[in-house]
Amino acid sequence: MAFLCDPDMKFQQMLLRVQESLGDDDLQDLLFLCSDLVSPKELREASTATDLFSCLQTRELLSPDDPSLLLELLTIMKQNNLIRKLGLDGCIDNNGTIYRRISAYRLLLFELSQSICDQDLKKIKFMLGQTLPRKKLERETTLLQLFWELEKEDHLDENNVDILQKVIGNVYPALEKRIVQYKEEVAGETFIAQETEDNLSTSVQPLSVASFSLDEMMEDQVDRLGLTEDQSQSLDITSGISNESSHVCVSDTPEIPQYKMEGEKRGICLIINNCNFTSMQKREGTDIDNESLTAVFQWLGFEVWTEQDCDKKQMLEVLKDLAGRDHTGADCVVCCVLTHGCVDGVFGTDGGKVTYTELKEPLQCSSLLQKPKLFFIQACRGTREQRPVWPENNRADEMTFSDAAVPTDSIPEAADFLLAMSTVPDHVSLREKTKGTWFIQALCHNLKQLVPRGVDLLSILTQVNNDVSRKTDPTGTRKQMPQPEFTLTKRVVFPIPKTNPPQ
Incomplete structure (x- = not known):
């Protein structure tokens, strides 16, 4: 049984334990949170959590050397007990920072879905009666599925959450503040955007001084x-x-040859x-x-x-x-x-x-x-x-x-x-x-x-x-x-x- 010590095998066992610990609703949450990280086809074909994890591993977003995405997902889903059982809490760096791959937009939608009760969901479906086809508003449709449908119909995206503010603000006014907060953050993000396949860190605290100063x-x-x-x-x-008074004596500076630019x-x-x-x-x-x-x-x-x-x-x-x-x-x-x-x-x-x-x-x-x-x-x-x-x-x-x-x-x-x-x-x-x-x-x-x-x-x-x-x-x-x-x-x-x- 020496193979059990192999880090790759241990990590695959960890992912299996995650699947065994999560229910069907949890799987839908995982798929929704990762919908910006994998293709729509992969999402449709993922019938288990390990299917999703395989896609993330193929895209080099999840590995034994870097399980931070798994930690992030479980943290968002408030699976704190599972995090401790898996020993993932040890993956958090010394200053408590978790580097975020799930977008602020996706996180907003997930938070809203966790705050809406069944009675409020019925009201939201009624409010969307003129926006989405009737068959998309069936009784079994969850709020996350509604968000997906709104995205497909181009009514909702990371830069346009007006329909959320209008509908959810009317049904549950207390949540409107969270949507307004996100819109203010996006207003700042239109100036700055991260040049990566991932999204911004959840931590915005400056690093310690044990680092380079700019000078x-x-x-x-x-x-x-x-x-x-x-x-x-x-x-x-x-x-x-240009500085005419250089401190370096030109006569002491060796001449470095140049590539020919005469073609x-x-x-x-x-x-x-x-x-x-x-x-x-x-x-x-x-x-x-x-x-x-x-x-x-x-x-x-x-x-x-x-x-x-x-x-x-x-x-x-x-x-x-x-x-x-x-x-x-x-x-x-x-x-x-x-x-x-x-x-x-x-x-x-x-x-x-x-x-x-x-x-x-x-x-x-x-x-x-x-x-x-x-x-x-x-x-x-x-x-x-x-x-x-x-x-x-x-x-x-x-x-x-x-x-x-x-x-x-x-x-x-x-x-x-x-x-x-x-x-x-x-x-x-x-x-x-x-x-x-x-x-x-x-x-x-x-x-x-x-x-x-x-x-x-x-x-x-x-x-x-x-x-x-x-x-x-x-x-x-x-x-x-x-x-x-x-x-x-x-x-x-x-x-x-x-x-x-x-x-």
């Missing part, structure tokens, strides 16, 4: 990259303004723009990023090629197609990937994962040998949110600092690669629905500002790091820190375009 993080980035500037000027990382054409810029997903949230605002990238890279002399809403197979095929083109007369190649992501890769619209290694492998082709291959990745690398950190004046000696670990297969092994990530490992990336993402917009802005000054790409990315690190959402609780990873052997300096930068 120290920027200093570490500069030291790690070891960047140099054009001899005629140095870039002030704090302000982005017949600059090269191809491929943009993979994933907006609509089968089982993840729509990436509202991504088209703004796409337009900005298209304008900037065309200005830089690239042939821009955009692919919209690619699943995993299509993403790999597009990269293979890009590699198969003749790049002999090109200076370099650029690939921008705008999508949902996780710690070691990015997602296609079908939820299939493409690792960072799979992204770069096709471009190790002969016509791109010793030419820079530049990736700009706008995607989350985890579910944690970065919080503001305020250093304490007299605690410097007590503070501990540690670099975030980089996953093995996300580090380029071949020479001449750059992967400019929108965030550090394990953390989310932020997107304004009406303005685009912090990272891509900062990238485009600084390319327009600094390429005409002859600034090299890694220094531009350091300025992007600085700009994004200084941004904060309206609540003052969310931050972001981009991270370039590279095996470049020379400086990347784009020729100064002859035309003015796009507006």
Whole structure:
């Protein structure tokens, strides 16, 4: 019976115990809570809790190494005794944080369903008599099923809960406050949206000071990259303004060679723009990023090629197609990937994962040998949110600092690669629905500002790091820190375009 010690087997046994402990109503609750995480077809075919768990495991949302989603679901369902029996309470981190994958919208609907009695449900069905077909309002229909039907008929979604406020507010006025509270939260979320397959953390408390301060993080980035500037000027990382009085003696600064940018054409810029997903949230605002990238890279002399809403197979095929083109007369190649992501890769619209290694492998082709291959990745690398950190004046000696670990297969092994990530490992990336993402917009802005000054790409990315690190959402609780990873052997300096930068 030694196999019982296997962690995978133990975890499967745990999932079986969960199924055995839950009733039919609990299964419906699970399916409803996970309806944003799996496809409608998978929901219809899931007749048991283990069917649902299998789907979540296939999508890498549930595993022996990360049972946090199971803990979250059971916590929402108030299965506290079962959590203790399974030992899942030990999965909560030291500060009591549970990182949330179930959306605030789905959580609102579930809370409402738990607060409505049978008598009130009858009244709600009567109020919906002119909105839904009569057969959808049968006696056996639960409130959660009503919510599903309202969603199918396009009367209800995360950005439109007016029908809930109208109907439930009339039947049960006390619950209207909860709906109004959600609408106020959504009003804030239209400014900020998480760039991940998951949803926001339930905790909004700042991290402890045992972390990087922003200034120290920027200093570490500069030291790690070891960047140099054009001899005629140095870039002030704090302000982005040319500083004529550099403290570094130019004569002591070694000259770092540059990649040649003298080809017949600059090269191809491929943009993979994933907006609509089968089982993840729509990436509202991504088209703004796409337009900005298209304008900037065309200005830089690239042939821009955009692919919209690619699943995993299509993403790999597009990269293979890009590699198969003749790049002999090109200076370099650029690939921008705008999508949902996780710690070691990015997602296609079908939820299939493409690792960072799979992204770069096709471009190790002969016509791109010793030419820079530049990736700009706008995607989350985890579910944690970065919080503001305020250093304490007299605690410097007590503070501990540690670099975030980089996953093995996300580090380029071949020479001449750059992967400019929108965030550090394990953390989310932020997107304004009406303005685009912090990272891509900062990238485009600084390319327009600094390429005409002859600034090299890694220094531009350091300025992007600085700009994004200084941004904060309206609540003052969310931050972001981009991270370039590279095996470049020379400086990347784009020729100064002859035309003015796009507006």
